[in-house]
Amino acid sequence: MALSFNPRLVRGVSRCHAIVTAKMALAASCRDFSAAEKSTVIVNLNDNTGVATIQLNRPPVNSLNLQLLTDIKIALDKLQMKKDCRGMILTSSSPGIFCAGLDFMEMHNPQEGRAREFWRSLQEVWKMLYGSRLATIAAINGHSPAGGCLLSLTCDYRVMAQGKFMIGLNETLLGMVAPFWFQDTMTNTIGHREAEKALQLGLLYSGENALNVGLIDELVPPEKVMQTAQVQMQTWLKIPDLARRLTKEQMRGPTLQKFVQRQNEDVDQIMKFIMDSATQRSLGIYLNTLKHKQLTSV
Numbered sequence: 001m002a003l004s005f006n007p008r009l010v011r012g013v014s015r016c017h018a019i020v021t022a023k024m025a026l027a028a029s030c031r032d033f034s035a036a037e038k039s040t041v042i043v044n045l046n047d048n049t050g051v052a053t054i055q056l057n058r059p060p061v062n063s064l065n066l067q068l069l070t071d072i073k074i075a076l077d078k079l080q081m082k083k084d085c086r087g088m089i090l091t092s093s094s095p096g097i098f099c100a101g102l103d104f105m106e107m108h109n110p111q112e113g114r115a116r117e118f119w120r121s122l123q124e125v126w127k128m129l130y131g132s133r134l135a136t137i138a139a140i141n142g143h144s145p146a147g148g149c150l151l152s153l154t155c156d157y158r159v160m161a162q163g164k165f166m167i168g169l170n171e172t173l174l175g176m177v178a179p180f181w182f183q184d185t186m187t188n189t190i191g192h193r194e195a196e197k198a199l200q201l202g203l204l205y206s207g208e209n210a211l212n213v214g215l216i217d218e219l220v221p222p223e224k225v226m227q228t229a230q231v232q233m234q235t236w237l238k239i240p241d242l243a244r245r246l247t248k249e250q251m252r253g254p255t256l257q258k259f260v261q262r263q264n265e266d267v268d269q270i271m272k273f274i275m276d277s278a279t280q281r282s283l284g285i286y287l288n289t290l291k292h293k294q295l296t297s298v
């Protein structure tokens, strides 16, 4: 079968797979918790406030490859083990792009072993973030399609930058079906009716429309995104941790339990889907539309 390759994407492979060296500029009261010297995330913990920041740091678009997922998981593990860490703000080191979703290079003609590992890592990161004991806020400082939107939806609160940025689960536009746990996370946030439309049509929302449907909680000028997230975090941290955490567990528990029961089945289904030639054909077509910039928001 002839596959349609996007030359710009193919050119981007070496860059996408290159390990990005994080540059750490630490304030006096902040400690570096990055996963390793060469990491695709920058992690700081402020000892005074107990609030950590995880910055996705995989230019140009923070697409989620195996390494980025692994680094997020290691960072979260470390932070959650720190008793004095109570909150986490998830953002991007590249203003204009929060996260472009799953890395196409992990999906396009993958090796099955690597693809399984990749999908299990994504599942693990989702499970950790969705069930995190920390108060979590997404500071969405740019585009946030598909897997990027999913990451932000795992947080307790979302602040997004004003501008021409898009957010949503656009999987159907790629000829893909958002897995049930993507769908559940979306439905839990915006309700069943809106999620039905959003998911079937693969809607990418403008900031204003995302605010209207409740996909985000605040829309602010780009330079105010972090500050707004930090102020909002104080509200969440005024609540006694145990009460807030148990409430979160009760609210999210059923979704997490359903996920755990079907986690292995989900991997098998995804593998069947991604190794199928029709899927790869649709993906190739989508990669070409990406090249010609045909994505638009509602």
Ligand SMILES: CCCCCCCC/C=C\C/C=C/C(=O)SCCNC(=O)CCNC(=O)[C@H](O)C(C)(C)COP(=O)(O)OP(=O)(O)OC[C@H]1O[C@@H](n2cnc3c(N)ncnc32)[C@H](O)[C@@H]1OP(=O)(O)O
Pocket (backbone or CB within 6 Å): 008, 009, 010, 011, 012, 013, 016, 060, 061, 063, 097, 099, 100, 101, 102, 103, 104, 105, 106, 107, 110, 114, 115, 116, 118, 119, 143, 145, 146, 147, 148, 170, 171, 174, 176, 177, 178, 179, 270, 273, 274, 290, 295
């Ligand atoms: C292996 C197991 C996995 C199987 C999965 C099975 C299916 C499961 C079903 C659904 C889950 C899927 C979830 C997803 O997240 S799929 C990814 C969806 N993402 C998108 O549709 C976003 C695509 N990107 C864009 O729309 C734009 O790039 C942008 C709006 C984010 C940013 O625009 P702009 O600033 O103009 O930048 P460019 O478009 O010029 O991009 C720069 C550079 O980056 C490359 N790139 C963009 N997105 C990705 C990506 N997701 N993965 C890899 N590379 C990406 C782009 O091609 C450019 O490269 P360059 O030309 O070489 O510079």
